[in-house]
Amino acid sequence: MAHIVVAVLLVAVVLAGCELHSKQRAQEAIDDASISAAVQAKLTADRSSNFALVSVDSDRGIVHLTGVVASAEQRKHAEELSRQVKGVTHVENSLRIQHSNTTRRFGE
Numbered sequence: 628m629a630h631i632v633v634a635v636l637l638v639a640v641v642l643a644g645c646e647l648h649s650k651q652r653a654q655e656a657i658d659d660a661s662i663s664a665a666v667q668a669k670l671t672a673d674r675s676s677n678f679a680l681v682s683v684d685s686d687r688g689i690v691h692l693t694g695v696v697a698s699a700e701q702r703k704h705a706e707e708l709s710r711q712v713k714g715v716t717h718v719e720n721s722l723r724i725q726h727s728n729t730t731r732r733f734g735e
Contacts, residue, residue: 659685688716
């Protein structure tokens, strides 16, 4: 009988631990969504740069920036703005610099 009680208690502890882990991961997902939205809002609100082609993703406070910007300065500025958001622990900046395709004809 004692073995059954111990087994039941052990199962209860394991299930409680799983439930706690699930709630914790759900909270992390909410936090990540909030961080991503806050970073995207901060980039969108910046009038000095055009961050329309920048995507933001977040996982456990690590923000990943992808997309295209016009210059190295904009790339750096996007990273700096991202770091200002509460909850951001690290920024992985994978932004590419889009060079304009303007060609000049000889003599112009």
